[in-house]
Amino acid sequence: MNAPFFKYGLFGDNVSLIVAFVIGIGFGFFLERAGFGSAKKLTAQFYLKDLSVFKVMFSAILTAMIGLFYLSWLGLVDLSLVYVSPTYIIPQTVGGLLLGAGFVVGGYCPGTSCVAVSTGKLDAVVFLTGIVAGILVFGEVFPWISTFYNSTPMGQITLPQLLNIPYGMVVFCVVLMAIGGFAGATWVEKKFSATKGA
Amino acid sequence: MDAKVMMAGGAAGSERTPQPYWNPYPAGIGLGLVLLAAFVVMGRGLGASGAFSSLVAAATEAVAPAHARENPFYAEYLGDGTKNPLMDWLVFEVVGVFVGGFISGILAGRVRKAIERGPAISGATRLLLAFFGGGIMGFGAKLARGCTSGQALTGGAVLGVGSWAAMMAIFGGAYALAYFVRRQWQ
Numbered sequence: 437m438n439a440p441f442f443k444y445g446l447f448g449d450n451v452s453l454i455v456a457f458v459i460g461i462g463f464g465f466f467l468e469r470a471g472f473g474s475a476k477k478l479t480a481q482f483y484l485k486d487l488s489v490f491k492v493m494f495s496a497i498l499t500a501m502i503g504l505f506y507l508s509w510l511g512l513v514d515l516s517l518v519y520v521s522p523t524y525i526i527p528q529t530v531g532g533l534l535l536g537a538g539f540v541v542g543g544y545c546p547g548t549s550c551v552a553v554s555t556g557k558l559d560a561v562v563f564l565t566g567i568v569a570g571i572l573v574f575g576e577v578f579p580w581i582s583t584f585y586n587s588t589p590m591g592q593i594t595l596p597q598l599l600n601i602p603y604g605m606v607v608f609c610v611v612l613m614a615i616g617g618f619a620g621a622t623w624v625e626k627k628f629s630a631t632k633g634a
Numbered sequence: 635m636d637a638k639v640m641m642a643g644g645a646a647g648s649e650r651t652p653q654p655y656w657n658p659y660p661a662g663i664g665l666g667l668v669l670l671a672a673f674v675v676m677g678r679g680l681g682a683s684g685a686f687s688s689l690v691a692a693a694t695e696a697v698a699p700a701h702a703r704e705n706p707f708y709a710e711y712l713g714d715g716t717k718n719p720l721m722d723w724l725v726f727e728v729v730g731v732f733v734g735g736f737i738s739g740i741l742a743g744r745v746r747k748a749i750e751r752g753p754a755i756s757g758a759t760r761l762l763l764a765f766f767g768g769g770i771m772g773f774g775a776k777l778a779r780g781c782t783s784g785q786a787l788t789g790g791a792v793l794g795v796g797s798w799a800a801m802m803a804i805f806g807g808a809y810a811l812a813y814f815v816r817r818q819w820q
Contacts, residue, residue: 440677453726457676459735460730462668463680463783469664469739471655475750478800479819482812491658492665495786499666500791504673519678523796527777528785532800534774536807537659542767543750544780546775547682549768550728551735556747559764566768567683570692573769574776578707584819585777595793602654606793 439507442518464551474550475559477544482540484628487621494614504606523590542566648751669791678723681787683775685728692719708775752819761796763818768776 438444442452470492473475480486489537507513539545541578544552549567554558578585647743655661691711695702702708712719739745751760775781778800780789786804789797 439674441675443677444673452676452723453721456723456726457730457733459668459672459675459680460727460732461734462671463665463727464728464731464734464736465738466661466664466668466734467731468735468744469656470658470661470744473735473739473744476752476819477655482808483816483820488655488658489811490660493782495659495662496666496669496715496787497654497790499663499803500669500673500679500812503666504791507674513674516783517639517677518792520792520794521785521797523781523794523799524779525796527801528779528796529803530801531774531776532785532803533776533807533810534770535778535800536774536804536809537811538767538774539782539804539814540767540808541818542764542771543819544764544768545682545771546686546732547680547728547781547783550731551739552750553737554735555745557750558747559749559751560763562761563764563768564686566765567686567772567775567801568690569765569772570769570772571683571687571776572694572772574773575687575690575694575705575707578705581777586668590795593795593797595798598795603793606763610793 437512439513440517443514444450463547464554467548467551468555472548473557473560474558477545477550478545478548479540486629487625488619491618497541498611498614501607501610505604509604516602520592520594522592524586525590526588530551538570583611639696650743652744666791670790671786673792676723679784679791680727681724681780681784681788682728682731683772683781684720684724684784686772687776688719688722689724695719713722752817754817756818760818 447455463616464517466475470488472492477486478489504513504515504518509513535545544560544563546567546613549560549563553564594607599606641712661775669680674808691702691708694708695712699736736745742758751757772780778785778797780800782804785797792799
């Protein structure tokens, strides 16, 4: 097996768009199954009553991370052909803070708001309109903020490279941290729904 | 586009009680397998905000072509002009997300017209906050070079440094502000 298939030229751009559509269906399906078409369910994460956002996100990260690790270890996937987003540490941290603020104020994130629109949520339609407006504002002010946007570049760097720790060891540590996080999350959920009501 | 289907779904949904959501772990593993499939088949992960950037860039080009092409942010999404910016991987993926969400919702009896909010605020206030929150998120997603899907989920799984920083910041920003908007939800 030579993977990623697309990078080895097994199919072209047109087929890749069909693949995108099919993968998107899977993505949307599981987001909705998890309850992420509901702003109340999503934001309960930030009031510690329902930590599904953390649990779903980290079980997904673990699944894909471990899968990718073993497939590359077996020589089935060429990891150097899997895209890693380049790091610009300060603008990305500031952007992350804004994403978090927008999440708790607006009730969704971009992906989950699509699923909420599909299941009839009017607030998600308005939220998505807001996203488009926010991107337009970003585009219009881009000439003035591009210096900041491109500041503190670190390249396509991963945690194993940054910390100089073997890839497998970082994977193992993330798994341990996540399992600890899952246990902690369940404990927190019980504590907060008991003291403050559901 | 599918307003008629959605209304029919709403009617069907109100006839029966919605099914409970899945336990977060199987839902997360399912999501993880979709992400893994994207890595193996395409060599890239999932995303959402990028599709809307293509949309904004295409719309800006339609309204003000010169203005769009001389702006490096739009220009990146518009490419060299040889192909339609909407014939894009993330655009097709996001169309799939709408469809997949609808399939799951209709099968579970969860498609119905609603405004999600806590009991303490009006629908109009909620919609205002939804627009405002969406705006902050659209801006933030571009600054972070991706949103919860592209950075936190996808970048998290490939252990990208900036992605993990963005992920921590997302949780940090949301928890820091949660107290001030609690009446919207609780």
